[in-house]
Amino acid sequence: MKIVAAKKLLKANDQIAAENRRRFASLGVYVVNLVGSPGCGKTTLLEGLFNQLGSQVRAAVIEGDIAGQIDADRMDRIGIPVVQINTEGMCHLDASMIAAASEGGLLRDVNLLLIENVGNLVCPAGYDLGESLRIVVLSIPEGDDKIVKYPAIFQRSQTLVITKTDVLPYCRFDVSRVRDDMRRLAPEADVFQVSALQGEGLPAIAQWLTAKQHTFLGTKA
Amino acid sequence: MKIVAAKKLLKANDQIAAENRRRFASLGVYVVNLVGSPGCGKTTLLEGLFNQLGSQVRAAVIEGDIAGQIDADRMDRIGIPVVQINTEGMCHLDASMIAAASEGGLLRDVNLLLIENVGNLVCPAGYDLGESLRIVVLSIPEGDDKIVKYPAIFQRSQTLVITKTDVLPYCRFDVSRVRDDMRRLAPEADVFQVSALQGEGLPAIAQWLTAKQHTFLGTKA
Numbered sequence: 001m002k003i004v005a006a007k008k009l010l011k012a013n014d015q016i017a018a019e020n021r022r023r024f025a026s027l028g029v030y031v032v033n034l035v036g037s038p039g040c041g042k043t044t045l046l047e048g049l050f051n052q053l054g055s056q057v058r059a060a061v062i063e064g065d066i067a068g069q070i071d072a073d074r075m076d077r078i079g080i081p082v083v084q085i086n087t088e089g090m091c092h093l094d095a096s097m098i099a100a101a102s103e104g105g106l107l108r109d110v111n112l113l114l115i116e117n118v119g120n121l122v123c124p125a126g127y128d129l130g131e132s133l134r135i136v137v138l139s140i141p142e143g144d145d146k147i148v149k150y151p152a153i154f155q156r157s158q159t160l161v162i163t164k165t166d167v168l169p170y171c172r173f174d175v176s177r178v179r180d181d182m183r184r185l186a187p188e189a190d191v192f193q194v195s196a197l198q199g200e201g202l203p204a205i206a207q208w209l210t211a212k213q214h215t216f217l218g219t220k221a
Numbered sequence: 222m223k224i225v226a227a228k229k230l231l232k233a234n235d236q237i238a239a240e241n242r243r244r245f246a247s248l249g250v251y252v253v254n255l256v257g258s259p260g261c262g263k264t265t266l267l268e269g270l271f272n273q274l275g276s277q278v279r280a281a282v283i284e285g286d287i288a289g290q291i292d293a294d295r296m297d298r299i300g301i302p303v304v305q306i307n308t309e310g311m312c313h314l315d316a317s318m319i320a321a322a323s324e325g326g327l328l329r330d331v332n333l334l335l336i337e338n339v340g341n342l343v344c345p346a347g348y349d350l351g352e353s354l355r356i357v358v359l360s361i362p363e364g365d366d367k368i369v370k371y372p373a374i375f376q377r378s379q380t381l382v383i384t385k386t387d388v389l390p391y392c393r394f395d396v397s398r399v400r401d402d403m404r405r406l407a408p409e410a411d412v413f414q415v416s417a418l419q420g421e422g423l424p425a426i427a428q429w430l431t432a433k434q435h436t437f438l439g440t441k442a
Contacts, residue, residue: 037258037340037363038342038367038370038371039258039362039367040363065370066343066372067369067370067371067372068369068370070366070369070370071370089343089347089373090343091341091344118343119258120312120341120343120344121259121340122310122311122312122344123341123343123344126310141260141360141363141385141388142258142259142260145291146259146260148288148289148291149259149286149287149288149292150259150287150288150340151288152287164362166391167388167391167392170387170388170391171388172418
C-alpha cells in the first residue's frame with residue numbers, strides 16, 4: 001500500500017514537472033536543479049556564478065529550505081530575484097512547489113532559473129522539477145566515497161561540480177576515484193572542480209552554463 | 222490522507238522503538254543514534270572514539286547506508302562487530318530495521334551499541350530507533366547556518382559534536398554562533414568540538430560517553 005501511494009505521488013509529480021518544463025520552454029527560461037548535501041556549497045557556488053555570468057544572462061533563483069530564508073537573503077544582497085520555499089520538514093522540493101513559486105513575477109525578463117534544492121543527497125533524487133539540467137554538488141570535505149553510498153542522485157544528474165578544492169590538502173579525497181565512480185554511473189556527465197571562495201574554476205563553469213543555455217534557447221526559438 | 226498515513230507509520234515506529242528500548246535495557250546495552258549530513262565525519266568519529274574507549278566498553282555498530290558496505294568494512298578493519306543495513310533508497314533508519322539488525326549475535330557481550338544513521342539532516346529527525354542518546358554531528362565545512370536551516374534534527378538531539386575543527390582556519394564558521402543556536406533549540410545539550418583525524422577532543426568525548434554509559438547501566442542494574 002505504502003509503495004503504491006509513493007508511486008502515485010511520483011507519477012503526479014512527473015505530470016506537474018512535464019507541465020513546468022513546457023511552460024519554462026515557452027517562456028524561454030533555462031532551468032537548473034542544483035542538488036547536494038547540506039553545506040556542500042550550493043549557495044556559494046551560485047554567488048560565484050552570478051558574479052561571472054555576463055549581462056546577456058538574466059537569472060532568477062528559487063531557494064528550497066526546511067526553514068528560514070538565509071539563502072534567499074544572500075541572493076537578495078547580490079540583486080538576484082529570488083523566491084524562498086520553506087518545505088517545513090519535507091526533505092526535497094517537488095514540481096508543484098516550483099509551479100507555485102515560479103508564478104507571479106519571478107520569471108519576468110528572466111532566461112535562466114536556478115533552483116537550489118533542500119540540502120539532501122537522498123530525497124531530491126526521485127523528484128523531477130521540470131528542469132533542463134540537474135547539477136549535483138559534492139564538496140571535498142564530504143569525502144570521496146559519496147557516489148558509491150548515494151548512487152541514485154549522482155546517476156540522475158547530468159553534471160557533477162566538485163567544490164571546496166581549496167581544502168583538498170587538508171582532507172582525504174581522491175579526485176580520480178570520484179571521477180571514475182561518476183563515469184561508471186553517469187558516463188555522459190560533465191565534471192567540474194571549483195573553489196568558489198577563491199574563484200578558481202568558476203569562469204569555466206559560467207562559460208559552459210552560458211553555452212548550454214544558448215543551445216537550449218536556440219532550439220526553442 | 223498522506224499525512225494520516227505518515228502519522229500512522231510514525232506511531233508504529235514509536236511502538237517498535239519502545240520495544241527496542243526495553244530490550245536494550247534488559248540486555249544492558251547503552252545505545253547511541255549518530256545522525257548528521259553525508260560526509261560530516263560520523264564514521265571517522267566512531268573510529269576515533271573506539272581508539273579511545275577502554276576495555277570495559279565492549280562496543281558494536283550498526284551502519285545505515287543507502288547502498289554499499291564501505292562503513293561496515295571500516296568497522297571490521299578495527300575489529301568492531303558490525304551489521305550493515307542498506308536502506309535501498311530510504312533516507313533514514315527506522316526502529317524495525319534496528320530490531321532486525323540487532324537480533325542474532327550482534328549484541329552478545331556488548332554494552333555499547335552505536336548506530337550510524339543514513340547521512341541526512343532531515344529525515345532521521347522524526348524516527349526514534351530506541352536509543353538512549355542521540356548525537357548530531359556538524360562539520361566545520363558545512364557552515365555555521367545549519368541549525369537555523371535544519372532545526373528539527375538539532376532540537377531532537379541531546380548532544381552536538383562539531384567535527385573537522387582542523388579546517389576551521391580555511392572555512393567561514395563562527396563556532397559561537399553555532400553554540401548559541403544550539404542553546405536556543407536544545408538548552409540541555411552537551412556540545413563538543415573535535416578533530417577526529419588529528420585526535421583533538423576525542424579523549425573528552427570518550428570519557429563523557431563512558432560516564433553516560435556507566436550511569437545508564439548503573440540505573441538499570
